[in-house]
């Protein structure tokens with residue numbers, strides 16, 4: 740008999756190859772077929788209008804909504820470390836880890852650069868991406 744407390748799968752969004760191919764990245768998620776609402780975690784129905792949802796991919800870039808420095812011990816992370824909620828362009832809001840302990844400022848642009856070994860989305864300031872390009 741299986742436990743009801745067992746996780747049914749990793750609910751975190753995944754990074755996939757974007758429409759440009761190669762190093763172009765996108766974030767996989769779902770979009771409501773009724774109202775178009777973007778969703779980062781798998782659900783059977785849209786939380787807004789209850790229509791069915793379909794798999795979708797979203798741009799890897801967006802705007803920081805909120806950010807902070809965490810000083811708690813989390814498996815796989817050495818405190819302190821910075822995290823942020825990133826609102827992907829025309830997409831859902833996703834939790835990302837950002838370099839160092841200084842949080843990226845809200846309303847600044849950031850870009851998802853990949854996933855950590857433990858499956859967390861990683862992002863950097865969008866300006867930092869352009870400087871290294």
Ligand SMILES: [Zn+2]
Nearest residue numbers: 771774785788
């Ligand atoms: Zn909907």
